[in-house]
Amino acid sequence: MTTEVRSLREFKMPDVGEGLTEAEILSWSVKPGDTVTDGQVVCEVETAKAAVELPIPFNGVVERLFFPEGATVDVGTVIISVAVAGEAGAAAPAAAAPVAPVAAPAEAEPARREVLVGYGPRTGGTQRRARRTTTTTVVAPAPAPAAPAPAPVAAPSVVLAQPTGDRPLAKPPVRKLAKDLGVDLRAVTPTGPDGVVTREDVHAHVAAAAAVAAPPAEPAAVAPVEPVVVATAGTGDVRVPIKGVRKATAQAMVASAFTAPHVTEFVQVDVTRTMKFVRRLKESGELGRDIRVSPLLLVAKALLTAIKRHPEINAQWDEAAQEIVIRGQVNLGIAAATPRGLIVPNIKDAGGRTLSGLAAALGELIDTARLGKTSPNDMQGGTVTITNVGVFGVDTGTPILNPGEAAILAFGAVRELPWVHKGKVVPRQVTTLALSFDHRLVDGELGSRVLADVAALLEHPKRLITWG
Template identity: 70%
Template sequence: MTTMTNASVREFKMPDVGEGLTEAEILKWYVQPGDTVTDGQVVCEVETAKAAVELPIPYDGVVRALHFPEGTTVDVGTSIIAVDVAGGAAPAEEAPAAPAVPAEPAAEPGEKPAARQPVLVGYGVATSSTRRRPRKQAPDDAAAQQAAVAVHAELNGHGAAAAVAQDRPLAKPPVRKLAKDLGIDLATVTPTGPDGIITREDVHAAVAAVQAPQEQPAPVSAPAPAAPAAPVSYDTARETRVPVKGVRKATAAAMVGSAFTAPHVTEFVTVDVTRTMKLVEELKQDKEFAGLRVNPLLLIAKALLVAIRRNPEVNASWDEAAQEIVVKHYVNLGIAAATPRGLIVPNIKDAHAKNLPQLAESLGELVSTAREGKTSPSAMQAGTVTITNVGVFGVDTGTPILNPGESAILAVGAIKLQPWVHKGKVKPRQVTTLALSFDHRLVDGELGSKVLADVAAILENPKRLITWA
């Protein structure tokens, strides 16, 4: 990796585009050295442990260097691209110059401005307008402005209360949080905003002032060349090694953590879903569902939501630190989806509040987005309960592992025509097997059985959707 030292060069660091992610793989560069970029332009696509995401550059300039090739996994906070914000030709070799006034600090690439969030794959560049940063006020001007604010408050009769308020630097909550995260005392920051308000730029300027003395690189001797790696000792004609990274790596870690943290219990029930299949065909002809995805999964999802409404304690999570059971009064319904990058579980937010057509629309969008690889990290966070449809692969059922942080997951098996005793006679009926895995720390056998029995009863006689909902 190369590091640019020219004062006009900004280093764009790998941001955390999810919650708590530590690394991302560079899938594709959209720019090359010498290209001109503008504020908000997408420069690369990266794959995190949760999704593929496009990264926009936060300033204008000319690309000077790409620090990593495609296919490289980079830690969050590591510089990935250098951009000369002054533009023009590449700087020539010059003799060392006298120390200059520290340049205006670069925007922190890892932060997420409210007006410009990271752009996701397929959604294009953020459309919000961009504005140049205001010039910094001289300290004397800022002090005079603060004094004027204090006098104004005194003249308006605020008295001592105004004086006390002036002791606390003026800043909006997001700016205070930024300063706290960066370890900056707002009392030491020179404000440049209206009425003496401290801005985000002021905080970054304070950070740059602190870091400036530390950024002078000390002479370091060139590292000795590494010894050549030992040859791989496997038959490449008979074996293929696939690096574990991205979504698959995150899934593996989550499943291991879930399996060895939550005591799993799985219960099964086989149910006649003939009436449900007939209702699916009827809904496909209903004008209210025109253009929507209508399939058995839709009614199974609705049946589970009804069962949760009747047994709300199952929609919960275990807080190990607080030793508490957290019962959720909302349902973010996860749907396990197999993608080329691995298994992901996006969820339908507030699924409990949706009627059947709304649920069908949300389910269709979720599946389409997942197949196109456009699922956002936020869509895979804060799930409360999950459905995995293994029946689409012709499998009868399974013992699913809980999605981390959830208390239950329902596996749906293949729907097959089987001999079944119906009204005292053996007849061919549409039959499937459901499996419900749950966290036995907070869901006991009685509660788990009630939920599974309710789902089965609704699918056997879908009219219960009306009476129970």
């Protein structure tokens, strides 16, 4: 005769990207008492690189959430405990159940954890026990935030769109907006496709809550604006926490600026033919019916072609080995502005793609970044970057290198300017390119040749066919 016993299993914050040491808990999708199954998403976290949903690797009932939403947690720290059912002999003492069974599955746990992004097997699990007691003591008040519904928006609870146990459908930027405004997404009526909560739904919910329950002075406190904190004239100081993507970007840029000696060169280019070529590709659809074509595509192709002619610029400085590593393939980074800040995902082996393949990859990269779905893997291993400052109406700049890369190209705004063409001053479409490079790896001659090649290809885009 066997009896069913329950033991506590702990789920630790995984390393969801190489080298990351911490992550912020954006939202919990479970609460104490909920039943969870192997592979079910229990929370969404934001690292310095991306937002990631974490699945639990076993079945059971949620016993405790160790941290509230918004908390920053070190990798390897227990974030949730689950009571799991199992079978044991009748001789197994009940008092030992919470401890002994935890160590028993240790051999099987690493294999289960590998389903998580970047989460490999971990050793020394028994050594973590002593730390767990310390962690438990520190976060003893944590059970209070386990219920994720914030108080400020409790008034319009009559418009609950879904049962409280369901996880509302919403994109990561919308979840962050709701969190910043103190909105429980389960109380928001979705209007998006397939019941997805949109940004407009969150703003409408906040406005409705203010109209129903707030006194006249309240709307200013819950103004339906973007989650980015903006100071206005006549107000006091505004403090914005430095974390997530913004924190990682700041650290990387400081490290780059004070490690690699930067040199930046500039050139103005007549891109009239390139702009005509872009229009032709759009109208003809020769790259594919659903492929988006933009000037950035031809700038990327021109840079990749120049790198093929001068592969030494696609390099990395290895300080430890005291070597220059010339990379075998070009992983082209594209700087993208997202709700979480500026990120630089990259197209793997961009130099080996056709123009249509590059266009498809570029479109997918940009769409994924705007949705906040860029994976940590997509932001690792970049070798050279393009930043398109022209979309903001900016002519040029002196871009800072991404750490580990030797060059970054800034593409400025395309403007109609007077230009000497075939001996006459006529209006032409002109842009400014700026190439920053690491002077340890790239001397002035190599940097100048690469920039001149890119300019020549954009001035005469037909050369992309012959040179590529």
